Amino acid sequence: MLDFTIRPARPGDAEFLADMLVAAVNWAPDSDRSREATMADPALAHYVAGWQRPDDFGVVAVDCEGAAVGAAWLRYLTAADPGYGYVADDVPELSIGVVESWRGRSVGRALLRAAWAAARDRGVRAVSLSVERANFAARLYAAEGFRTVESFRDSDTMVAEISP
Ligand SMILES: CC(C)(COP(=O)(O)OP(=O)(O)OC[C@H]1O[C@@H](n2cnc3c(N)ncnc32)[C@H](O)[C@@H]1OP(=O)(O)O)[C@@H](O)C(=O)NCCC(=O)NCCS
Incomplete structure (x- = not known):
C-alpha cells in the first residue's frame, strides 16, 4: 500500500534536507557525525547551504499528514567547489536520505525515480x-540506471544519463 506521496522540494525544506544530509553522512551503523560537525564541514555543507537557489531542485516524500519522510535533491556544484560526485559543471549532483523509520519501504527508490524525472x-x-561502495544504496543506484564512472578507494562516482 502506498502510504507516502512525493512533491517538489521547496525553500521551506532546507532544514529537512540538512537532516537528510546528516543521515547520508551517517549511513554506516557505526557512524555518528553530529549535525553541527556536518554543517561545519564546507565539503558537506555545500550540498544544502542557502537552499533553495534558483537552479536547485528536488523531491520530498511526505506521509499522509504531510510530514517529510525522505528527500532527493540536486545541486549544481562547480569545478571551483566540487562535490564528491562532481563530473561537470552542467551535471547536478544528487543527494538522498530517508528518515530511519521509513527505510526499506520503497521511499528511496521512488525518490530516485522522481528526482530523475524532475531532471x-x-x-x-x-x-x-557519490556513494561509498559498502553502502547498499550503491546497488539501488545501479538498479536504477546509474553506472560507475570513477572509483576512489572507498567510494564510486556514478552517473545516470538522461536521453533527450
Ligand atoms: C539509501 C536510502 C536513501 C534508500 O532508501 P530506502 O527507502 O531505504 O530504500 P528502498 O526501500 O526504496 O529500497 C531500495 C532497495 O534497497 C534494498 N534495501 C533497503 N534497505 C536495505 C538494507 N538495509 N540493506 C540492503 N538492502 C536494502 C531494498 O530491498 C530495495 O531493493 P529491492 O526493491 O530489490 O528489494 C535510505 O536507506 C537511507 O536514507 N539511508 C541512509 C542515508 C544514505 O545512505 N544515503 C545515501 C548516501 S549515498
Whole structure:
C-alpha cells in the first residue's frame, strides 16, 4: 500500500534536507557525525547551504499528514567547489536520505525515480552522485540506471544519463 506521496522540494525544506544530509553522512551503523560537525564541514555543507537557489531542485516524500519522510535533491556544484560526485559543471549532483523509520519501504527508490524525472523535465543531460561502495544504496543506484564512472578507494562516482 502506498502510504507516502512525493512533491517538489521547496525553500521551506532546507532544514529537512540538512537532516537528510546528516543521515547520508551517517549511513554506516557505526557512524555518528553530529549535525553541527556536518554543517561545519564546507565539503558537506555545500550540498544544502542557502537552499533553495534558483537552479536547485528536488523531491520530498511526505506521509499522509504531510510530514517529510525522505528527500532527493540536486545541486549544481562547480569545478571551483566540487562535490564528491562532481563530473561537470552542467551535471547536478544528487543527494538522498530517508528518515530511519521509513527505510526499506520503497521511499528511496521512488525518490530516485522522481528526482530523475524532475531532471529530465528540466532538460538536464545527466545526474551524478557519490556513494561509498559498502553502502547498499550503491546497488539501488545501479538498479536504477546509474553506472560507475570513477572509483576512489572507498567510494564510486556514478552517473545516470538522461536521453533527450
Ligand atoms: C539509501 C536510502 C536513501 C534508500 O532508501 P530506502 O527507502 O531505504 O530504500 P528502498 O526501500 O526504496 O529500497 C531500495 C532497495 O534497497 C534494498 N534495501 C533497503 N534497505 C536495505 C538494507 N538495509 N540493506 C540492503 N538492502 C536494502 C531494498 O530491498 C530495495 O531493493 P529491492 O526493491 O530489490 O528489494 C535510505 O536507506 C537511507 O536514507 N539511508 C541512509 C542515508 C544514505 O545512505 N544515503 C545515501 C548516501 S549515498
